[in-house]
Amino acid sequence: MNxxxxxxxxxxxxxxxxxxxxxxxxxxxxxxxEIGEEIVYAEEKSRGWLRPSVAARSAMAAAVIFCIVLFAxxxxxxxxxxxxxxxxMDINPSVxxxxxxxxxxxxxxxxxxxxxxxxxxLEYEGKPLSSVTEALLEQAEGKVxxxxxxxxxxxxxxVDADAAxxxxxxxxxxxxxxxxHIEAVHPEQTQxxxxxxxxxxxxxxxxxxxxxxxxxxxxxxxxxxxxxxxxTIDELKQKSVLTISxxxxxxxxxxxxxxxxxxxxxxxxxxxxxxxxxDKKLKEKKSGSNSNAKNTGTSAKTVTDDKDDExxxxxxxxxxxxxxxxxxxxxxxxxxxxxxxxxGSKNGAGSSSGKPGAKQNGKEEDEKETSGSxxxxxxxxxxxxxxxxxxxxxxxxxxxxxxxxxxxxxxxxAEALKKxxxxxxxxxxxxxxxxKKQEEQKKKEEQxxxxxxxxxxxxxxxxxxxxxxxxxxxxxxxxxxxxxxESKKxxxxxxxxxxxxxxx
Numbered sequence: 001m002n003x004x005x006x007x008x009x010x011x012x013x014x015x016x017x018x019x020x021x022x023x024x025x026x027x028x029x030x031x032x033x034e035i036g037e038e039i040v041y042a043e044e045k046s047r048g049w050l051r052p053s054v055a056a057r058s059a060m061a062a063a064v065i066f067c068i069v070l071f072a073x074x075x076x077x078x079x080x081x082x083x084x085x086x087x088x089m090d091i092n093p094s095v096x097x098x099x100x101x102x103x104x105x106x107x108x109x110x111x112x113x114x115x116x117x118x119x120x121x122l123e124y125e126g127k128p129l130s131s132v133t134e135a136l137l138e139q140a141e142g143k144v145x146x147x148x149x150x151x152x153x154x155x156x157x158x159v160d161a162d163a164a165x166x167x168x169x170x171x172x173x174x175x176x177x178x179x180x181h182i183e184a185v186h187p188e189q190t191q192x193x194x195x196x197x198x199x200x201x202x203x204x205x206x207x208x209x210x211x212x213x214x215x216x217x218x219x220x221x222x223x224x225x226x227x228x229x230x231x232t233i234d235e236l237k238q239k240s241v242l243t244i245s246x247x248x249x250x251x252x253x254x255x256x257x258x259x260x261x262x263x264x265x266x267x268x269x270x271x272x273x274x275x276x277x278x279d280k281k282l283k284e285k286k287s288g289s290n291s292n293a294k295n296t297g298t299s300a301k302t303v304t305d306d307k308d309d310e311x312x313x314x315x316x317x318x319x320x321x322x323x324x325x326x327x328x329x330x331x332x333x334x335x336x337x338x339x340x341x342x343x344g345s346k347n348g349a350g351s352s353s354g355k356p357g358a359k360q361n362g363k364e365e366d367e368k369e370t371s372g373s374x375x376x377x378x379x380x381x382x383x384x385x386x387x388x389x390x391x392x393x394x395x396x397x398x399x400x401x402x403x404x405x406x407x408x409x410x411x412x413x414a415e416a417l418k419k420x421x422x423x424x425x426x427x428x429x430x431x432x433x434x435x436k437k438q439e440e441q442k443k444k445e446e447q448x449x450x451x452x453x454x455x456x457x458x459x460x461x462x463x464x465x466x467x468x469x470x471x472x473x474x475x476x477x478x479x480x481x482x483x484x485x486e487s488k489k490x491x492x493x494x495x496x497x498x499x500x501x502x503x504x
Contacts, residue, residue, distance in 0.1 A: 006037050008432075016041065083107055084163035086205060087129065087174060088214040089136065090153040091144050092240030093118040096214065097132060101163045103170070105132045111214045112237065118143075133174055137181045144240070145185075149192035151242040152178055153216035153255060156197075157205040161410065167199035196255040201263045203270045213237060220244075222269040223261055224251050225278050228285035268399045277395075284388065 004016035004024060014026045016039065026041045033039055083098035083106050093114035098107030108124045110116030118139050124132045137145065144150060156171040175197035182193045200215045208218035217236045224231040229250050236244070245252035253259060261269065272278045 002042070003038060003040050006033050006035050006039060007428075009033075009035060014039075081106065082160070084160035085156060085158045085165050085167060085170060086215070087154065087156045087170060088216050089133070089174070089178075090214050090216045090241055091140050091150055092242070093140060093144065094214040094217065095119060095136060097124075097129065099129050099165075099170075101160075101165055103129045103165070105129055108132065111212075114144075129170075129174070130177055133177055134181065137178065141185060145193075148186065148189050149242065150194070151240065151245055151252070151255070152193065152195045153214075153220065153241055154178065154195070154197040155200045155204075155214070155216040155219060157200050157202055157215055159202060159205075161414070171197040171199050194252070194255070196257065196260065198260045199263060201267050201270075204266050207270050207273070217241065219261070219266060220251065220255060222266065222273060222278070223255070223259075224248070225273070225282050226261075226269055228282060230282060230286075264400070264403055267403065268396065271399065272395075281388075284384075 002016075002018060002024070004018040004026075006014050007017050007023070008015035009028075012028055014028055014031070014033070016024045016026050018024060024041075026039075031039070081100035081102070081104070084101050086096055086098050086107075088094065088096045088111065092112070094111035095115045095118060096107075096109055096111055097105050099105055104126055105124045105128070106126070108119055108122065110119050118136065122132070122135055122139065124135075154171055154174050156167040156174070158165055158167045175195050178195050182195070183190055186193065196216075198219070200219055204219060204222075205215045208215045211218060211233050213221070213233060213236050220241060221231050221233065221236055227250065229248055231244060231248065231251065241251070241255070245255075269278065272281070
């Protein structure tokens with residue numbers, strides 16, 4: 001088996017670059033993959049490319065280096081799928097799942113002790129998000145979900161902006177699955193299980209990770225603090241959202257769908273937490289609540305004192321009349337005395353008949369002072385609120401401007417990256433074309449060499465045959481000469497014999 005990176009996808013084949021710099025043409029055979037993905041395939045020698053020449057190897061090495069730089073710019077990972085989004089779920093075991101662009105789980109970790117225990121022995125790698133979520137819920141049924149009530153907070157965060165995944169859709173999908181599970185397992189107690197789901201920006205997840213809590217819990221912390229409810233990080237670490245909601249009912253209100261902050265609001269809250277503005281805002285809201293409670297108590301006390309004074313005056317009026325007559329005469333005697341008291345009070349007399357009037361005037365002055373003080377406090381509170389609203393509006397504008405600038409910067413960066421990738425792709429195509437030309441040139445050279453060699457072999461065979469023919473002719477001539485010699489010898493011997501016979 002071989003491993004290689006997919007460099008090109010054609011109708012029926014894949015062009016794969018191996019680790020040793022060689023290229024293979026692999027049949028697709030229904031294989032689903034993308035350019036830049038590392039695949040495993042069986043070696044097919046008959047389909048492999050020819051061993052490159054020295055020049056071709058140099059070109060391949062350059063192409064390999066270029067591709068490594070290219071794919072590093074695409075994400076830094078050349079082997080297999082990578083995490084593009086995280087999904088946290090708080091029950092209160094708190095867990096977090098890292099998923100790829102096909103929504104398969106690649107990472108799973110517990111964010112607290114209960115979460116670590118919950119995921120023990122759970123097989124998750126490469127499985128769909130829905131399957132792992134269901135397995136987690138079934139594990140939790142043996143513990144926290146079996147209690148008949150829970151506050152479940154789900155948060156999703158995309159960490160790869162180029163991935164075609166929607167964080168809000170992921171959160172809603174998990175929420176729907178959790179809701180269906182609750183309805184199926186606890187049909188009579190569904191109202192006791194509250195499920196909140198939302199998308200959170202990376203800034204919230206990073207801050208949550210630094211503080212050792214889930215993204216969902218940290219969002220609850222920011223939202224509660226912004227609304228004037230003091231919830232600490234330690235409380236979030238030690239308690240479930242349900243427990244905190246019972247202790248502080250307003251927290252349950254903050255995680256209702258209509259009260260959940262948007263991603264832009266969350267970014268703003270993270271920045272305010274970092275700069276200490278959330279602490280300042282919480283302190284001001286606390287002091288404002290205490291001031292209102294104090295003013296309410298003072299007003300109630302003033303009203304009570306006024307009633308007590310009225311009762312005392314009503315009791316003292318008969319005594320100051322000085323009349324010893326019957327009860328029927330008391331009202332008549334009381335009216336002149338009241339007039340005298342009022343008259344004495346107006347004239348500033350120091351007689352005993354003027355004392356009640358003076359007391360009444362003092363009471364009215366106190367009421368006026370208290371009323372003036374309350375109006376002044378209310379006016380100051382109103383001014384403070386207006387200033388706070390103005391500051392909040394100004395800060396919101398600044399945050400919006402910063403978000404807009406950041407978005408423009410991201411768009412520019414994405415455009416620049418896209419341009420860089422396009423240039424790299426063109427360069428790669430150019431290198432590949434050059435490599436192809438070199439291969440064709442090499443084949444031509446080899447074909448030419450082969451033809452020349454065949455020609456030389458033919459010439460050599462022809463010469464050899466010619467020499468063999470010459471040798472054969474020479475041999476035949478020698479045999480003829482030999483035959484002549486033999487014939488001559490034979491002839492001489494006969495003549496000699498004749499001479500001998502005639503000489504006799």
